[in-house]
Amino acid sequence: MLEGLSTEEIIGRGKNVVMNTYGRLPMTLVKGDGVWVWDTEGKRYLDFLTGLAVNSLGHNYPAIVQAIQAQAQEIIHTSNIYWIPNQVALAERLVKNSFADKVFFCNSGAEANESAIKLARKYAKKNFGAYKCEVVSLENSFHGRTLATLTLTGQTKYQEGYDPLPVGFSYAALNDIEGLKAKIGENTAAVFIEPIQGEGGVIPAEIEFLQAARALCDQYGALLIFDEVQCGVGRTGKLFAYEWSGVAPDVMTLAKALGGGVPIGAMLATDKVAQAFQPGDHASTFGGNPLATAAGCAVLDVILNEGFFEGVQERSAYFQKGLEQLASKYQTGDPVRGRGFILGWPVSKLGPEIVEVCRQKGLLINCVGGKILRFLPPLIVEKPEIDKALGILDEVFQELWQ
Ligand SMILES: Cc1ncc(COP(=O)(O)O)c(C=O)c1O
Structure with a gap:
């Protein structure tokens, strides 16, 4: 062209x-x-x-090109009205190799985080009550450009000009355990952390900070959500960055590398949390379509190879x-x-x-x-x-x- x-x-x-x-x-x-x-x-x-x-x-x-070509010749898109074999196969690979039991597929990092915010609020409302809706994220973080995810993003430069922003978001400083403690309470539905802040300047979260976040979330019934859109899918030298810390989240978001260049996002959760979503609660037309999930399966098959x-x-x-x-x-x-x-x-x-x-x-x-x-x-x-x-x-x- x-x-x-x-x-x-x-x-x-x-x-x-x-x-x-x-x-x-x-x-x-x-x-x-x-x-x-x-x-x-x-x-x-x-x-x-x-x-x-x-x-x-x-x-x-080669394996990614071949998977995309082969799938394009069969069928590119169907709909989540039907079951999609490749989507099941990719979800199985993700579940087998992570803390998670269930996967929701979408098309980008922002959409994965948007899904995670929605799941966290639904879960909190169903299990606790309408009061539990607040979301804590970190200063200097980056989570996407939709209205909710740019509000989740702890950098005002991405928010300017878009008021009124969604309500119920607040920010704590990375690696400041006391500061995080001061932000989390009974009203907190979720805490979002990038195990390594990417856009914010490649700043790793310290293990003690992740452990403290885990303990605080457990204390208050809040969900710990790791945004691994940039640092996940092998980038740190393990499949997921959280594996280095030994701290597992309740929910994790992925995108970027997952499709080897084909747009795909994913939101992974434990069974207990995923149950908060029921048919009709959330959806995405393209999410996990046959082409994108064929590419995703091929990516995981390569990077999960021994060695x-x-x-x-x-x-x-x-x-x-x-x-x-x-x-x-x-x-x-x-x-x-x-x-x-x-x-x-x-x-x-x-x-x-x-x-x-x-x-x-x-x-x-x-x-x-x-x-x-x-x-x-x-x-x-x-x-x-x-x-x-x-x-x-x-x-x-x-x-x-x-
Ligand atoms: C950590 C993180 N989360 C979310 C996003 C947003 O992803 P997307 O641009 O696919 O919406 C990015 C993009 O850079 C990111 O680095």
């Missing part, structure tokens, strides 16, 4: 007809293979951003060490943080400039909050490509950092 047009021509036409909601880079990506992507002009980039933690198996992973996560842990530790060496070489300040292949490198200055020069040199990364370089490489990335990325970063810092 739009073959033969230059990048400038495509952008020019796009500005005429596509709504202006994104601060986009002046480039288009039209082809991918493994850890590499190509733009319209044929320039090749090492993709250490993976469409914001979506293409976790890299681009055009896959050990490989991710080993190669991500290698990458993190390389970043730490650069951080120390250039004295950039705060330590590199995160886990597995969701890593943040705090730089006190020049974040956007570093990202831009990396791009010019063929490495795609981004910068969150203006000063945290964020790395979300494909889980399949190998050491030679990691070395290449580290080499480009070294060159860029050599040029820009003083």
Whole structure:
């Protein structure tokens, strides 16, 4: 589509007809293979951003392509009016490998969180009473862009201009146990936590904080909900990030990497909690359709292969060490943080400039909050490509950092 047009021509036409909601880079990506992507002009980039933690198996992973092709030839969409075999198969894989007993499928992270808010309120009302409806989330969190999920998001910049916002939301500081205690009470229906805040700057929740949140939720009959939209599905080197802490939630939301690039979201819950939803209580036309869940099954089949996560842990530790060496070489300040292949490198200055020069040199990364370089490489990335990325970063810092 739009073959033969230059990048400038495509952008020019796009500005005429596509709504202006994104601060986009002046480039288009039209082809991918493994850890590499190509733009319209044929320039090749090492993709250490993976469409914001979506293409976790890299681009055009054969088993994913094959699953999508095969399913498209059979049937792409039916409806949740009927049972969908692939949806059952994907739910079985998720349930078998998590704390959860039941899954609701949707199409995005925001929609998964919206579902979780609704389930938590329904559960609280059915089991306690109408008074129990408040939702606590964390400052600096990110949970999505629908009206309820941007209210759940603990950053006012996403909320400005959209008043009146839904009511019943409040915020506590990450890793501040006393602060969290002060926010949770009899009226609390749910507490939302990203085990690693992604958009907020790659900030991990401490184990003690997660344990305290679990204990407080148990004390007050509130649901502990983990948003693993960005950090889940293998990104940290385990299937789910919560597994590192030993703290299991009551509900968890997923999206991004779950479909290998095909839009899908999921909300997982224990049986006890899931029972609060009955037919007609919640729905999504596309949710868990045959195509998306075929892709989801293929993704899980790859990453659940024996040895896959050990490989991710080993190669991500290698990458993190390389970043730490650069951080120390250039004295950039705060330590590199995160886990597995969701890593943040705090730089006190020049974040956007570093990202831009990396791009010019063929490495795609981004910068969150203006000063945290964020790395979300494909889980399949190998050491030679990691070395290449580290080499480009070294060159860029050599040029820009003083
Ligand atoms: C932790 C987290 N939750 C929710 C979302 C929203 O997901 P989506 O953009 O698919 O609605 C994101 C997106 O970046 C996210 O990082």
